[in-house]
Amino acid sequence: MASVDLFTNGFTQNTVIYSNFTYQETSIQPNLTGSQPHILTIVHYNDNSGTAIVRIGRENYYNYVTKNYCYEQRLLIRVIQKNGSVIPINYENPNEIQDINYCYITSLSKNPLNIYPLFDQYILVTYTYATNTSDTSTYVDRGMVFNWDGKIISKLEFDKSFLSPGTINWHPNEYVVNNISPKKGFLRLSMINGIGTNSDFFKWSQFGYNDNGSFFLLAEGIVSSIQHLTSFQVTVFATLDGGYALVYAKTTSRTFNSNNMLATQFSENAGIHAIMLGYNQSTTLQSVILYQFTTPNLNFTGLYCSVDFVYIGHSCIAYVTQTQTSQIQNVTTTVITTTITPSAAAPTVIPVITTVTAPPTTITSSDNFYVKIRFLSCGFVISLDPIFATNNGSLTIVRTLPYGGYALIDRIISGSNMNFTFELYDESNALANYNFPIRPLITNFNGAFDILPNNTMLVALSETTTTSWQILSVQLPSLSPYNDNVYGNLHVSATYPPKGSKNLTLNSNSINITYQDPITLNKGNLYIYQSTINGSKILRQLINAKFCNIGNGCSVSGKVVTLKVLDCTFNDPNAQYYIEVDNDFIKSSIYNEPILGIDPNMWTFNTVGGVIQGLLRLTSDGTQYFQNLNVAERERFFNHLIDELTILIPTENGRLSSNGNYQKDTSDSSKIIITLSISETKGSDNQRISTEIESNLNLLIKNKEFTGISTKPTTQYLDETYGYQRYLLAFTILFSEKSEEYIDWFVQYGRVAVTFALASGTNIDTLLILRARLMNIEMFKAPFSDRSLTTIFWGACVAVFLTEIPQFILQIIVLNSSVLFDFVPIFAAVASGLSVLASITSKLFFIRHKAYSPYLSHFVEKRKTIIMYEKVEKQTHDTNDVVDTNDRK
Numbered sequence: 001m002a003s004v005d006l007f008t009n010g011f012t013q014n015t016v017i018y019s020n021f022t023y024q025e026t027s028i029q030p031n032l033t034g035s036q037p038h039i040l041t042i043v044h045y046n047d048n049s050g051t052a053i054v055r056i057g058r059e060n061y062y063n064y065v066t067k068n069y070c071y072e073q074r075l076l077i078r079v080i081q082k083n084g085s086v087i088p089i090n091y092e093n094p095n096e097i098q099d100i101n102y103c104y105i106t107s108l109s110k111n112p113l114n115i116y117p118l119f120d121q122y123i124l125v126t127y128t129y130a131t132n133t134s135d136t137s138t139y140v141d142r143g144m145v146f147n148w149d150g151k152i153i154s155k156l157e158f159d160k161s162f163l164s165p166g167t168i169n170w171h172p173n174e175y176v177v178n179n180i181s182p183k184k185g186f187l188r189l190s191m192i193n194g195i196g197t198n199s200d201f202f203k204w205s206q207f208g209y210n211d212n213g214s215f216f217l218l219a220e221g222i223v224s225s226i227q228h229l230t231s232f233q234v235t236v237f238a239t240l241d242g243g244y245a246l247v248y249a250k251t252t253s254r255t256f257n258s259n260n261m262l263a264t265q266f267s268e269n270a271g272i273h274a275i276m277l278g279y280n281q282s283t284t285l286q287s288v289i290l291y292q293f294t295t296p297n298l299n300f301t302g303l304y305c306s307v308d309f310v311y312i313g314h315s316c317i318a319y320v321t322q323t324q325t326s327q328i329q330n331v332t333t334t335v336i337t338t339t340i341t342p343s344a345a346a347p348t349v350i351p352v353i354t355t356v357t358a359p360p361t362t363i364t365s366s367d368n369f370y371v372k373i374r375f376l377s378c379g380f381v382i383s384l385d386p387i388f389a390t391n392n393g394s395l396t397i398v399r400t401l402p403y404g405g406y407a408l409i410d411r412i413i414s415g416s417n418m419n420f421t422f423e424l425y426d427e428s429n430a431l432a433n434y435n436f437p438i439r440p441l442i443t444n445f446n447g448a449f450d451i452l453p454n455n456t457m458l459v460a461l462s463e464t465t466t467t468s469w470q471i472l473s474v475q476l477p478s479l480s481p482y483n484d485n486v487y488g489n490l491h492v493s494a495t496y497p498p499k500g501s502k503n504l505t506l507n508s509n510s511i512n513i514t515y516q517d518p519i520t521l522n523k524g525n526l527y528i529y530q531s532t533i534n535g536s537k538i539l540r541q542l543i544n545a546k547f548c549n550i551g552n553g554c555s556v557s558g559k560v561v562t563l564k565v566l567d568c569t570f571n572d573p574n575a576q577y578y579i580e581v582d583n584d585f586i587k588s589s590i591y592n593e594p595i596l597g598i599d600p601n602m603w604t605f606n607t608v609g610g611v612i613q614g615l616l617r618l619t620s621d622g623t624q625y626f627q628n629l630n631v632a633e634r635e636r637f638f639n640h641l642i643d644e645l646t647i648l649i650p651t652e653n654g655r656l657s658s659n660g661n662y663q664k665d666t667s668d669s670s671k672i673i674i675t676l677s678i679s680e681t682k683g684s685d686n687q688r689i690s691t692e693i694e695s696n697l698n699l700l701i702k703n704k705e706f707t708g709i710s711t712k713p714t715t716q717y718l719d720e721t722y723g724y725q726r727y728l729l730a731f732t733i734l735f736s737e738k739s740e741e742y743i744d745w746f747v748q749y750g751r752v753a754v755t756f757a758l759a760s761g762t763n764i765d766t767l768l769i770l771r772a773r774l775m776n777i778e779m780f781k782a783p784f785s786d787r788s789l790t791t792i793f794w795g796a797c798v799a800v801f802l803t804e805i806p807q808f809i810l811q812i813i814v815l816n817s818s819v820l821f822d823f824v825p826i827f828a829a830v831a832s833g834l835s836v837l838a839s840i841t842s843k844l845f846f847i848r849h850k851a852y853s854p855y856l857s858h859f860v861e862k863r864k865t866i867i868m869y870e871k872v873e874k875q876t877h878d879t880n881d882v883v884d885t886n887d888r889k
Helices: 620-627 631-648 690-702 728-736 740-759 764-771 786-817 823-848 859-888
Strands: 011-013 016-024 037-044 052-063 068-071 075-080 086-091 114-117 123-130 139-146 152-160 175-178 186-191 202-209 215-223 229-238 244-253 268-277 288-293 298-307 314-328 333-339 348-354 361-375 381-387 397-400 406-414 417-425 441-443 449-451 456-460 468-475 492-496 510-515 519-521 525-531 537-544 555-557 560-564 576-581 586-588 604-606 612-617 662-665 668-678
Touching: 016 075, 037 114, 037 449, 037 456, 037 468, 052 114, 075 123, 114 175, 152 186, 152 202, 175 229, 186 229, 202 244, 229 298, 229 314, 244 298, 244 314, 268 298, 268 361, 288 361, 288 381, 298 397, 314 397, 441 456, 519 555, 612 690, 620 668, 631 668, 668 690, 740 764, 786 823
Parallel strands: none
Antiparallel strands: 011 016, 016 468, 037 052, 052 068, 052 075, 075 086, 114 123, 123 139, 139 152, 175 186, 186 202, 202 215, 229 244, 244 268, 268 288, 298 314, 314 361, 333 348, 361 381, 397 406, 406 417, 417 441, 449 456, 456 468, 492 510, 510 560, 519 586, 525 537, 525 576, 555 560, 576 604, 612 668, 662 668
């Protein structure tokens, strides 16, 4: 059980929020060693979901030969979700993941057993398998993909495990990195055997995804040897263009002859290089030089690279140590000797000068510093900044922060724990001023930590019990020059609709994104998803930047991209929508470099409170007053009505509108119905959403006697027995259709469909005109589903009993109560009675003869088939009659 929410609860210290997260291991889980569970690794998904993966293990024994710990022989993974819930995954198969994987090799090597979150609910686990665990030559690197249910989805076999050249010493060393679009796969980098005598040959392998949980080898290649290395650091990361970058920092020995003048100046050559690998690229390109150092005596001790979260491109930070030597020359010393004379005489001082000759003293000192390089996918370097940090611990680690700046972390071994401290630097390389009171943090011996995409740092605390483990969650402050990172992308400054909006207009036909820098369209995709009742997502629309232009509604102006959306995309009231933007959908117009995309978890909004189309009814007096107005006066009537309602509700100007349409209410011919629309808010978040205005308006009218509705010159004519009613059924039918055929039809004739929906407020059968095939025009061939047509049928049946029959009864009552003879009430009653009879008869007929029912999607084809069948049957019958007649003759 979690003691607190992992990311939201805690204690605030100025800009730093932190909290403890405790997980209690289940009592029924066997404890193989009787020791406490240790956090060995913390890693995260790159999808802004806030999900972290923790691997735990219990100490089995201490290997005094390798001086490293070995852990119980089973794989224990814990999936920690943002809300603090934990999903345990336990895998125990010693025949597959053998005991050799549960021991640390050396402090400088990667562990044999590693976990990598991929995407969705997939986790890659890499390990080593041996046909003979005592013979390192039989070791082979493998991988398995698990889901959160603990099920093995697929297996992978990589290469033979690397052995240090000329030895049988096993040396695990792999790097695995997800693609910038994780569903494209991942890249694995590792040393390889059998080439040369040095450990400076690398093999890279790109793996693609099969859409069913399995992965396959996409491309691979070799990185050539780099000779005479004196220091070497290598890393790999995903680039914004969909490929990968292999970056290495090196210093090499140089051999000079007496004719080489450089020999007197340099003894080493240092530099940082990059090899850019395109997605599915089958060859290894020549490395590009990112930077060369002219300073002698350099040694690279670390290297960390990632995409640049604040500026365009990518960034690398190299840890560098510069060794300096100095000598103390020979010194001359004077020795004063005192000669003792007889006691009667004064002592005699005789100075003796002695020269002490000693070899020069050599003093060696070293300074640590960092170099930050920003560069593009093409290898072009944008900037290089030296960082002279105050934090110079022997185990210093650097991490670029998702919200700007970077962290320098010291992990100093202290007994069976580590003292964990960190310093934060902003984008100008200045030490950040923040208040974090826990210095140092006491972590477990592994010092496990991770930094999530939401700028949360997770640190494994020292374990003190045999049943639980703890993580400290620290929300690091934003150190970017921008105010926030609400879209998980500092390059984006705003969007429409805004993130978290609850009032998007139904059938809104455009969205836009505003970036921090001038942009242009690239080649990737933008996806619009809608959430379903069961929590899954369905694709509503895809926009490809490559085929996006002004002609089809896509435009870029400076920093803003505007995209046309189909009328049917945002068509579900109360639905939540997600927008995902690929990393290569937009690129910088200055650097021609792709810009980070937007994860669907970071751009969500609702259509609740969108435009609501509804009806008001005037009283009999109001109807009579309205009908006596001329055209100009009726227009002023609607304007006054809107102005008065805006004040009475109250709401913002412009939220209420009317198209001026009206018609008699078929349920009461003495009254007319008028239209009124409520639009979405486009202002601040504290404005009322459309559904709130709708509810308030309805209550005000229905309680007219006790509200201001009865006091205003125009609103006094609103009928309190009617209130405010939506065009519910017709619009529900129009926007509930999901078939591609219907969507294609609605894209072309959506305006016509909405017009008929408005007209169907009193007679739902009006929608059938849209599929009546009038003059064989495509506009009147709406491909309604049987479900929608059935809804129309039963809606029409209900209307007969709720509107037509009551109207007929009222007209009979009025006729019976009349004193004077009048043809109009008689004619109205007769017409109403015939209408009711026709409606009931037609409904009964279509129930009895479904083949002829217009409430079936295939009624036209079925009717044609029946007519053809009847014709054929008639012709056959006539032919038989002729034959029979001839026979009789």
